[in-house]
Amino acid sequence: MANTLRAIPLSTVERLSIYLRTLRESLVEGMDFISSTEIGKRNDFTAAQVRKDLSCFGNFGIKGTGYQISELINTLETILGLDREWKVAIFGLGKLGGALACYKGLKSARFNVVAIFDVDPKKVDKTYKNIPVYHSDMLKKVVREKKIQIAIIAVPTDSAKATIQRIIDAGIKGILNFTEARVPYPDEYILKNVNLAGELESISYYLIHSDL
Amino acid sequence: MANTLRAIPLSTVERLSIYLRTLRESLVEGMDFISSTEIGKRNDFTAAQVRKDLSCFGNFGIKGTGYQISELINTLETILGLDREWKVAIFGLGKLGGALACYKGLKSARFNVVAIFDVDPKKVDKTYKNIPVYHSDMLKKVVREKKIQIAIIAVPTDSAKATIQRIIDAGIKGILNFTEARVPYPDEYILKNVNLAGELESISYYLIHSDL
């Protein structure tokens, strides 16, 4: 057990985030222990799924009792890498980039936005919500100096491919892309695409194909 | 073949959206036909995957030649339900709700934002980007009158559970939720959660667990 190096499926990792949220919620409710059944019930997973996911990383539960909540929170935070501060940059200070820069959920999860990049002369060389805004030309220099590790892409789709390529070249290994552009990337990089239109399109599909 | 009623996996439906984007892109590039290999290459799927996904809905290709692009675009739009206008409401005109209301990708995909709901007296009973902003108390009445079919949730997480419950009660069957709240919902409803913090947390996980 507890071989965190062997490839864990993305779906498992994504569920760990969900379990973590549930654990924090139940801690706030004043609970001390929680069972796999209860974690599952709150998220619509089976209890076996919850246990199997956790067992990829170790034996954290107590038979007959369940999981000690605050302890499992710490464990999951460590597994997910939330026991350190991540330095994040946002690319594109438009509607979406601005919203993301304000998003409380980031900082509280140790994702610290330390730089914003844009090309609009009206926006660069100022600060936005106390975060410095740089011209994209400064990318490599700022990334090196600030040790930025994660990039969030919110530039117009047209400029996304070039932007992402430059981010890869600068050595930022974690990228979250909100644009429509799809860019090939090296194996040791992580690039996740958030496809809002796609989400709505699958809702549309199921709305018309569920026999109401 | 072509049994659109038998349950199609979500993963297939989500890929259809991706194929559709690729088809539109290749049409703009001036292509007439495209092979499953090429669709796959542009998105990092195998050719067999592309063909099998499409074959769930019918035989659209020409052997030796590939798929006629404009025809397949129409077909996929019909399958996904993009051959009609969807009436969408956004709940919460904050940073994120405001960004979504401006998002071009929605309207171009036939998702028409016809109402915004908020509770802030400074925001309600005005318009935002020509979209009327209503007080949330008006939910049931406005939903009925405007025949709203899809809801996007961008209210603070604290008010999300109650908001979603009221949306379900009002009979809106398709819901896209951007908050942390997780709410049980009836079978014939579609509720998709977009979990931004979770996306970053899985990036964090893979950054520390890939043996660099």
Add this chain to the structure above:
DNA sequence: TTTTAATTGTGAATTCTATCACAATCTATT
């Protein structure tokens, strides 16, 4: 101390998903 009830961790079974591999078929060329 013994019994009862709860719950974990996990190998085995099952279900779901993706890939392989090839006959069938189409176009273009000779």
Add this chain to the structure above:
DNA sequence: AATAGATTGTGATAGAATTCACAATTAAAA
């Protein structure tokens, strides 16, 4: 008209993910 080259559609196969089911263990009650 025959041949070569490309590509589809799909049954069979392989692989991945989920669920089942139960021995093992713990806490609490009798």
